[in-house]
């Protein structure tokens with residue numbers, strides 16, 4: 064895990080100069096620099112790392128965004144874009160000597176075309192609000208992060224966010240048609256279009272998941288899908304997490320692509336049950352939630368197949384949602400899993416790695432060993448269908464020693480993900496959190512290619528600096544533990 068950006072001592076003269084330069088074209092209320100106003104922006108959802116920004120800018124128009132970027136570039140001031148601040152990898156962690164560019168006021172729906180099934184929105188619009196706006200037309204926006212009532216579509220684009228329904232309907236990158244915005248020098252950029260393909264190199268895909276390091280998005284065009292006529296969930300209990308993992312692989316192997324396929328282990332279901340009372344089986348070592356959606360006949364057929372696969376895989380209990388209220392209740396537990404563990408521990412550190420489905424049992428076993436090694440508890444929730452793990456390490460951030468153990472625990476788990484053929488992030492991005500593990504995931508040549516791309520968009524390295532891609536020097540310091548050079552010894556695999 065990467066440490067926070069070094070807390071810069073605020074240079075009062077520079078702070079005044081930057082605030083004054085921005086106040087030349089922004090209203091007074093849109094430029095914050097007094098500590099009581101800037102402190103609320105000191106962190107995102109990764110609260111272990113904090114930095115009070117030098118200045119916070121709250122633009123309302125594209126022209127203001129452009130002028131902020133031009134002003135900061137000319138003054139050599141770093142800029143960090145921020146949506147709703149729910150990110151879990153420190154992507155919106157501000158530098159103490161820079162401007163935090165909040166896109167919270169970009170909250171307008173610009174166009175809804177129910178025939179073309181698209182919506183054009185500003186980046187500060189909440190994810191769930193897009194589906195609310197589209198609902199009267201029988202449409203919705205498919206990617207559904209658990210944070211969807213709070214997180215912004217701009218943040219979703221920057222992180223290439225996922226959610227329960229992304230197994231069947233794809234991640235943000237599969238559901239966004241066009242992104243418009245500004246590079247650090249204030250030049251407008253417009254990638255993609257309203258058709259399924261666009262001329263030129265695929266810079267739309269490059270911009271999605273670029274963690275606010277290449278451009279500031281100011282307008283986003285998303286695809287809308289018809290709301291399925293019916294949906295039902297099977298909840299299955301297993302007496303062994305390995306069996307539950309094998310059942311996930313068996314569903315996919317049977318040719319079923321469920322609308323959602325999620326797993327929670329016993330510590331997670333216990334925390335959730337106390338919080339929302341979703342009706343989960345507290346005896347089970349793990350539960351799976353598997354949703355089918357579509358026409359009522361399709362759903363009936365798929366649910367029958369899923370039940371059969373789960374029974375063959377050794378499910379000890381099966382429950383099928385009887386109505387919409389029960390379906391939502393089953394999901395309410397999974398969607399509230401993070402806040403639920405937040406109730407049983409002073410802090411939790413939510414990890415995000417991806418592994419091939421067949422390794423679920425092995426990696427859960429490894430996490431169990433790490434719990435003993437570091438003396439920290441770790442409930443697990445997963446987007447199991449796509450192998451995306453979210454171990455939740457419970458710790459107390461007021462105890463620096465516990466934070467250090469948590470970081471070491473998390474690093475070992477991410478490196479284990481790489482060792483079994485997975486990746487260090489599934490949907491939360493790299494931010495500052497996983498920057499060292501990028502050295503494990505990628506070769507020097509690959510990291511150099513990332514840096515070259517970054518330089519094209521931001522030659523002076525001022526847009527969200529210190530995030531996403533480690534410097535080669537940092538990797539050298541980290542120990543040159545690139546995958547191709549040999550996996551770390553503690554990842555438990557032979558060197559190759």
Ligand SMILES: Cc1cc2nc3c(=O)[nH]c(=O)nc-3n(C[C@H](O)[C@H](O)[C@H](O)COP(=O)(O)OP(=O)(O)OC[C@H]3O[C@@H](n4cnc5c(N)ncnc54)[C@H](O)[C@@H]3O)c2cc1C
Pocket residue numbers: 107108143144145146147148149150151153154155166186207208209210213214215216217218219220221222223224225226227274275276278279280281401402490491527
């Ligand atoms: C309880 C909880 C549950 C979560 N569940 C999920 C989940 O299921 N799936 C998932 O993928 N994530 C999940 N997350 C993580 C988080 O909600 C997502 O990463 C989300 O996309 C962040 O959106 P945001 O608006 O809060 O962005 P922020 O946290 O404000 O920013 C995230 C990144 O986006 C950049 N950014 C923001 N706006 C812009 C813009 N307009 N232009 C350029 N860059 C920008 C920032 O610089 C930063 O790098 C969860 C978080 C919480 C707290």
